[in-house]
Amino acid sequence: MKAETLLKVENMTVRFAVKRGRGFGKNAHLHAVDDVSFTVKCGETLAIVGESGSGKTTTALAVARLVNSYKGKVLLGDTDLLALGDEDLRQARARVQFIFQDPYSSLNPRLRASDIVREPMDSLGDMSEAEKSERVDFLFNAVGLRPEQQRLFPHQFSGGQRQRIGIARALATQPELIICDEPVSALDVAVQAQILNLLRKLQKDFGLTYLFISHDLGVVQHMCDSIAVMYMGKIVEHGSRLDIFNAPQHPYTRALLSAVPSVDKARRAQTKRILIPGDPPDPVNLPAGCRFANRCPVVQDICRRDEPELRNGVACHFPNAEL
Incomplete structure (x- = not known):
């Protein structure tokens, strides 16, 4: 289905x-x-x-x-x-x-952790105070925080714990x-x-x-x-x-993937590191054609003239070209 x-x-x-x-x-x-x-x-x-x-x-x-x-x-x-x-x-x-x-x-x-998680329910929901408190308790447990931590302020948490509070807040309104x-x-x-x-x-x-x-x-x-x-x-x-x-088909995607570190020695040996030279074009004064053309290792004249459309999942005049 x-x-x-x-x-x-x-x-x-x-x-x-x-x-x-x-x-x-x-x-x-x-x-x-x-x-x-x-x-x-x-x-x-x-x-x-x-x-x-x-x-x-x-x-x-x-x-x-x-x-x-x-x-x-x-x-x-x-x-x-x-x-x-x-x-x-x-x-x-x-x-x-x-x-x-x-x-x-x-x-x-300035807010305690419980109030941070409760805030979206106050502004966007129509739950009773008892339902809000019950939801806060549920969310703290769901993200791996202890009930007694609800009374703490953000500076009393580690970075990972703060992100757990942010996740609980995002879940508050279901x-x-x-x-x-x-x-x-x-x-x-x-x-x-x-x-x-x-x-x-x-x-x-x-x-x-x-x-x-x-x-x-x-x-x-x-x-x-x-x-x-x-x-x-x-x-x-x-x-x-x-x-x-x-x-991957686009030269840019292939370059990004070649930079991903791997613990697999065989994969590292097979992966050719692809460097992308130069800088991106001026975003306010974009050139004609493909925006990647000035950095692309397989660029042709058509790339500088005609912007490629996204077809079959890739926007490139020469997908899968040898790099």
């Missing part, structure tokens, strides 16, 4: 005005996310990966309406989140929650979709594994759907069902986890 689609993003564009020149210089626009489309099925995890500045976090923020989109649709079930007014959006926020990257700055230092924005990148490696295992357990226990943002393909390999690779605001490759890791 084919899983039902929970999230469908269609042609989403996010742009920011950038002033060029002095005084009354003409405004230009930086297209942080440019005509991006993808779907996430119920109970599954889609990872959006790419280097810093690729647009992956802006995509996540736009899906949650934490930044404004210039155009496109974000369908959560049958509801277009981008078309909702203030009150309808407030009610819809209970269905989409966010786990932020930095557990040190994403928690209010959301359908949780957006994880690099949720372990600020943590030690040993703690990363604990948090990733917790996220997987919670997904299984509660039937959660994740949109997982990361630059770390090693992390993504253990978390996701499918992957979208972004470069300069565009999705350049999209496919299942097995397809992306076993048979």
Whole structure:
């Protein structure tokens, strides 16, 4: 049976005005996310990966309406989140929650841990005080925190424990979709594994759907069902986890994967390290054609002239070319 689609993003564009020149210089626009489309099925995890500045976090923020989109649709079930007014959006926020990257700055230092977890229920729910307290108790247990820790303040927790509080807060309104924005990148490696295992357990226990943002393909390999690779605001490759890791087609994806460390000696011996020379193009003044052309080892004239469309999971004129 084919899983039902929970999230469908269609042609989403996010742009920011950038002033060029002095005084009354003409405004230009930086297209942080440019005509991006993808779907996430119920109970599954889609990872959006790419280097810093690729647009992956802006995509996540736009899906949650934490930044404004210039155009496109974000369908959560049958509801277009981008078309909702203030009150309808407030009610819809209970269905989409966010786990932020930095557990040190994403928690209010003046609130006790129990109040941090309770806060979404106060603003988005209609539960009684007794039901809220019962839910907080349940969530602390679900994320591996002790009942007596509810009275502590964020500074009294370790980084991993703070991220557990953030996860409990995200679960408070029983959301359908949780957006994880690099949720372990600020943590030690040993703690990363604990948090990733917790996220997987919670997904299984509660039937959660994740949109997982990361630059770390090693992390993504253990978390996701499918992957979208972004470069300069565009999705350049999209496919299942097995397809992306076993048979990557885009030169950029292949370069990213070649940098993933492995403890397997045979795999290390077979993996050819692919270096990406140069710098990304100016995002305000993008060149014609493929945005990866100036760094691509297999670039041809057509790449500098015509922008490739995303077909059969890859946006490249010469997929699978010898590097």
